[in-house]
Amino acid sequence: MISRPASRPVRSADDYRDTIEQLLRPLAARPVEYVTVAEALGRQLAEDQHAPIDLPVFRNSAMDGYAVRAQDVAVTPVTLPSTGVVAAGDTGREALVPGTARKVMTGAPLPAGADCVIPVEDTTADTSSVQITRGRSAGEFVREPGSDIRAGAGLVSAATMLAPRHIAALAAAGLARIPVFAPVRAVVISTGNELVAAGTALRPGQIYNSNGIALAAALTANGVEVAGVEHSGDEPAEFRRLLHSATAAADLVITTGGVSKGDFEVVREVLIPLGGDFGSVAMQPGGPQGLTVVDGVPVLSFPGNPVSAVVSFEVLARPILRHLSGLGPVPEYELPLLGAVRRSPEGRRQFLRGRLVCNGARPHAVEVVSGPGSHLVASMAAADVLIDIPAAVTELPPGATVRVWTL
Amino acid sequence: MISRPASRPVRSADDYRDTIEQLLRPLAARPVEYVTVAEALGRQLAEDQHAPIDLPVFRNSAMDGYAVRAQDVAVTPVTLPSTGVVAAGDTGREALVPGTARKVMTGAPLPAGADCVIPVEDTTADTSSVQITRGRSAGEFVREPGSDIRAGAGLVSAATMLAPRHIAALAAAGLARIPVFAPVRAVVISTGNELVAAGTALRPGQIYNSNGIALAAALTANGVEVAGVEHSGDEPAEFRRLLHSATAAADLVITTGGVSKGDFEVVREVLIPLGGDFGSVAMQPGGPQGLTVVDGVPVLSFPGNPVSAVVSFEVLARPILRHLSGLGPVPEYELPLLGAVRRSPEGRRQFLRGRLVCNGARPHAVEVVSGPGSHLVASMAAADVLIDIPAAVTELPPGATVRVWTL
Structure with a gap:
């Protein structure tokens, strides 16, 4: 049996969440890791990324068709000598002779001297010439360099949670590795002699341990990396050992059970002497709560009833963790x-x-x-x-x- | 240069998506895999799961307090002899002697003979007796076996996308391994001689390959497992080799580029002889599209412009893939x-x-x-x-x- 330190008076769920938020605020400054753009989906960008090159990099055709000078097709129909073809990937270095046309594929570099593209639909060609049935103005079906983004301009801002559209832009700009914040890393420790793992037959008085698995899933679903899921019996020495291993491995520890007014409250017994702030929060489920900083790491102590543990997470931790991880607010x-x-x-x-x-x-x-x-x-x-x-x-x-x- | 097979007339995006949906329908019948409940977050349950046991398994206390007979506390205050304590995890096999109380912890088995629990807040105790200041009716603060769910009752239904709350329920019921559908597996093949990988300097006419990375991210974000991201130049032999490797590894292949009216359309050139249905869809971006079944595997051929490829995915594939993967509709x-x-x-x-x-x-x-x-x-x-x-x-x-x- 343990002595019963005086508990704090009852607090509102909002006040208590504010206290947790202050304690977790330092987790916003997490280390930066470098990952490839291909691995970066769902990660939070750590620094503004700028386009290292113009996009498009070079003047190119928006259509399959013929590169010409607009002035040469001002009156149609007109037949022009047609010289060669520029495919996507070609260098396109040979300039267009005025009064001629050159076949170009979508994305292919526009020959110097050409200023518009006649879509293939508006032409009929034989091997050496092309008849053009509709003229175009200078610039039509031409993509100018930098018309999407200029080299040096902002591409994706720091703190963005990277979605497929950001990945597309970063890849198109040729960025290989980018800095992202390390995720918040958490360890869950469920406590209680009565808990046994799935796959074992229950003896009288025992129940299956669901809190560790359930909170790990909830953490994962909210952008937190689960660095461990542990179970402690009601022996203080065992809990203390798991606790210090957890604080060494994680930015945040969540415990379940051992927080109420019973006689075998291992979490209170170990954490109150370490400065733990245990008391009642005016919510149901989830009333008995504890908050401690151990080895510099915040430890949230939720009650052990499975629903209380999940609701405690939803109400007291999830909005804060989503914000820290760059995810949107809970709908x-x-x-x-x-x-x-x-x-x-x-x-x-x-x-x-x-x-x-x-x-x-x-x-x-x-x-x-x-x-x-x-x-x-x-x-x-x-x-x-x-x-x-x-x-x-x-x-x-x-x-x-x-x-x-x-x- | 390739011959130009007659293209299908222009179709609406909705009609074309319906055609894709019919082609992808067989992917709903995917193989079943067994995973642990801890690994099952975000997976789609393949078979209805029933509770193998009553929950709660045994009659237990909802509070820290004293197990008594309601009739013994009908008049308060009353002092009862107090015998022993039942912790969570104890067997709780010793019956309560009428006219006495026994200390019980939350979740601990209720001794036979007791029918309610007096919360510790309504008591004062010494070593051998307890004074009770407020009585309770039979059943108060007692959790009856099966009051959450009865053994054999439906716990989580087939096709459910498993969220943390389902994981909590499955774990509490002691289920160890559960059947889930294998994810849809896709390979992306981007095509084009002009494409080079990030980290390489661009030569004239080259651009960075973003389609493979971007579509892989979009597939991943929509529940699809990406089994490969390949790049083919415009040589039919190379594309053909990558295509057959892809159909051997995946349920679905997506190609980008090589679908429009140009001269070097490797995707059309290889796929039309295999029965490919290529033509214009009345949408922008994303007009030129192709659809082929190769080695029994559907192959969606999107245009190569980066925005066209992403919009094609969003409009033509994403709603279908989300539905197949058990995800909700696109907001x-x-x-x-x-x-x-x-x-x-x-x-x-x-x-x-x-x-x-x-x-x-x-x-x-x-x-x-x-x-x-x-x-x-x-x-x-x-x-x-x-x-x-x-x-x-x-x-x-x-x-x-x-x-x-x-x-």
Whole structure:
């Protein structure tokens, strides 16, 4: 049995999240790694990238057709001698003789002296000449060097989360390796003598360990690299050993279990002497919470009930981690409630599991899919949102507008 | 030079996508692989999963507190002899003697004979007895076996794209390995003598090869596994060799370049004799398109301009591949246009690159960020949507409502 240090008074979920946010703020300054552009999808660019060359690099044809001088095709139809062909990849160094045409392929360099391209559709050719049925002005179907971007101009800005369109632009500019921020690296330590791994038969009193796997998935889905998923029994020595290994390997440690008012609270027992700030947050599920800095690394201690652990992550960590990783905010909606919420605890903000009711892709209402119990983890699989019931609200009629967060 | 087989008449983008969809339909029946639940994030479940056990497995306490019989605490305050403590993970096999209390931790098995739990907050205890200040009804703070899910009940349905909440439920039920569909596997072959890899200095007429890297990123971002990214010059023998290697390795091949009306169209030259259906689709960019089945594998042939290749993917392939991979539809909006579209080609549906203008997270308008040229790949980095201008529309005033697709 452990002594019970005085807990902090009850805090609101928003206040507590602000405290976590301040503690995690230094994680914004992460080391820079170099990766190839091909590996950079979903990574966050660390420095502004500029075009090292003009794009297009050289004046080229926008069509398959004939390079001519516009003045030579001002009156049509006209037949011009046709000399040679420039394919994409050719150097195109031979200048066009005035009064002649030269066949050019899309992307091929325009011969010096030519100022427009007649699309092949507007021509009929034999081996040595081409008849042109429609003239074009100077510049038509010609791509000028630098008309997409000039050498030295900004191509993709620092902090951008690299999507396929950014990858396309970086590759087209010929960039080979680019600097990206290292991801936030986290270790999850679930605690509890009662937890056993999947694939083992349960003995009386045991349950399967889901928190490690579930939080690792949630971290991964939000841009965090999972550097380890560990399990500790309720022995302080074991937890302490795993804790210090975790702080050596990660920017952030998340623990589950061992935070409430019971007698075998290994997380509180080890972390409070290290300065841990443990107490109640006015939310349900997820009330008992702890926050410690160990070896310079923030340690978030979530409750051990599977739903409490996942909701703690969603409410207290996910928005911060998405922001740190350069991902967009969690999608939120305000929607009418199908059915009533008959009872919500006064003074505690409640997060009910809900399901969007959609017309096509557009949600138009939300329904509660599971009871409030923090053990209802199977039921949570059917939910796609959390319904946020403010602390002061104790019941809601059908049709009441509620705020929901996408899971 | 190659002969020019008759091309199909111009088709609409929707008709052509329907043709591709029919060709890709067999990819819905992909092989099943077994992965651990921990590896299953983002994979598509292949078979309905049922709970192999009741959850909770055993009757347990929802609170840290005292297990009692409700009838023994009907009148409070009351002091009961307190015998022992049940921690989470204990077997909890010793029955409660009527008229006594036993300390129980959250998640610990409820002793037989007890029917409710008094939260520790409503008690004061010494070593051998506990004073209870508030009674509870039978069932309060007790989690009944199977109250979350019954053994045999449906836990997660086939075809579900596994999110963290599904992972949590599958892990809590103790499932170790689960069947998921193999991803669609694709190989990209970019073609063109003019293309060189990043990191090489450009010689006259050369450009950097971006299509392979960009399409690989787009495929990855839409649930497709990229089994190879190749580059072929304009020699038919080289392209043919890479093509057959690709069909041996993948469910789908995408080629870029070599599809238009030029003289060195290696893709058309090799694929038309194999039954390739090449022709014009009434869209810009992305007009020239080809579709072939080689060695039983669908081959989509996109144009080689970098923007044309990416827009072809977005319009013609992405919605189908997302559906096949179990991902949601591409987000679409209808939004007012900032500024005018002065000129759009009649008879061709145009996809302009645009940027959402947002109030907070909510888009309220869209602006065009780049000209229509299919070489403007750097400019495309600034776009986050495609603006869909119907074929019949040739100009749009500021404020006109347009349909946009998220990139």
